[in-house]
Amino acid sequence: xxxxxxxxxxxxxxxxxxxxxxxxxxxxxxxxxxxxxxxxxxxxxxxxxxxxxxxxxxxxxxxxxxxxxxxxxxxxxxxxxxxxxxxxxxxxxxxxxxxxxxxxxxxxxxxxxxxxxxxxxxxxxxxxxxxxxxxxxxxxxxxxxxxxxxxxxxxxxxxxxxxxxxxxx
Amino acid sequence: xxxxxxxxxxxxxxxxxxxxxxxxxxxxxxxxxxxxxxxxxxxxxxxxxxxxxxxxxxxxxxxxxxxxxxxxxxxxxxxxxxxxxxxxxxxxxxxxxxxxxxxxxxxxxxxxxxxxxxxx
Numbered sequence: 001x002x003x004x005x006x007x008x009x010x011x012x013x014x015x016x017x018x019x020x021x022x023x024x025x026x027x028x029x030x031x032x033x034x035x036x037x038x039x040x041x042x043x044x045x046x047x048x049x050x051x052x053x054x055x056x057x058x059x060x061x062x063x064x065x066x067x068x069x070x071x072x073x074x075x076x077x078x079x080x081x082x083x084x085x086x087x088x089x090x091x092x093x094x095x096x097x098x099x100x101x102x103x104x105x106x107x108x109x110x111x112x113x114x115x116x117x118x119x120x121x122x123x124x125x126x127x128x129x130x131x132x133x134x135x136x137x138x139x140x141x142x143x144x145x146x147x148x149x150x151x152x153x154x155x156x157x158x159x160x161x162x163x164x165x166x167x168x169x
Numbered sequence: 170x171x172x173x174x175x176x177x178x179x180x181x182x183x184x185x186x187x188x189x190x191x192x193x194x195x196x197x198x199x200x201x202x203x204x205x206x207x208x209x210x211x212x213x214x215x216x217x218x219x220x221x222x223x224x225x226x227x228x229x230x231x232x233x234x235x236x237x238x239x240x241x242x243x244x245x246x247x248x249x250x251x252x253x254x255x256x257x258x259x260x261x262x263x264x265x266x267x268x269x270x271x272x273x274x275x276x277x278x279x280x281x282x283x284x285x286x287x288x289x
Contacts, residue, residue: 015199015200015203016199016203019203019206019207022207022210023210026210026213026214029214030213030214030217033217033218033220033221033238034220034221034222034226034227034237034238035217035220035227035238035242035243035246036227037243037247038213038217038243038246038247038250041247041250041251042210042213042250045250045251045254046206046210046250046254049254050206050254050257053254053257053258053261054199054202054203054261056261057199057261057264057265058199060265060268061199061264061265061268072193072194075190075193075194076190078193079186079189079190079193080186082186082189083182083183083185083186086182086185086186087179087182090175090178090179090182091175093175093178094219095175111240111241124237124240125240125243125244125247128240128241128244129244129247129248133244136248137248140248140251140252143252143255144251144252144255146255147255147256147258147259148255148258150259150262151258151259151262154259154262154263154265154266155262155265155266
């Protein structure tokens with residue numbers, strides 16, 4: 001169902017647009033799987049921000065991929081072997097969507113049962129993100145800050161060697 | 170237990186392999202980043218489908234609903250999406266710098282340029 005949207009993505013050079021459509025499809029899938037918050041985030045971040053970022057970079061780099069020389073058979077073989085191994089392993093996974101799966105046995109029921117008493121808000125995802133696991137969210141913020149510093153450091157330094165193009169900024 | 174019990178996992182595997190192939194075969198850096206993005210979303214789907222309970226509903230407390238999907242994977246993936254965009258931004262910044270330094274973002278061109286340097 002979703003795979004179709006992506007198979008095309010590899011062909012075009014302007015795959016960015018297709019990648020955005022792909023992200024929207026994934027967001028719809030998340031909505032179907034009861035993950036409303038995740039769907040909203042994926043639609044905003046995956047389809048919105050990352051598309052804008054890739055487009056901004058595409059404005060600076062050549063738009064056409066250099067070579068498109070058919071298939072690379074060893075790579076294809078590796079991919080198929082890995083995929084087959086993963087499919088074999090997937091039979092050991094718990095059956096999709098059953099309430100008795102191990103993932104639903106640990107802290108999940110506590111969050112579902114106690115969120116309203118503890119936090120007073122109905123949205124469990126927000127409660128877990130911002131209260132129960134707020135240290136994790138703080139770590140996430142640190143990661144974003146680090147990435148921001150990294151991007152700034154990379155883009156603000158002038159290229160020293162091989163100055164063929166003007167340093168754009 | 171039917172074939173459908175595992176369909177989600179297989180979809181995840183197919184997507185993951187598409188992303189993997191894209192990463193190892195394509196020389197173009199933007200293509201590699203997009204491939205990584207596809208790989209990443211496949212992992213997101215794996216987690217979200219682990220949290221789904223058939224007959225459950227979105228984990229926002231309401232009257233008249235007793236079965237909710239597990240909120241914990243949703244939280245993890247929410248964090249992962251945001252961290253993912255941060256790493257993507259960093260990768261794109263690296264791409265821009267490589268383009269400034271080498272005049273290209275294709276693997277083989279960069280390899281050739283480096284061999285030029287060493288031969289000099």
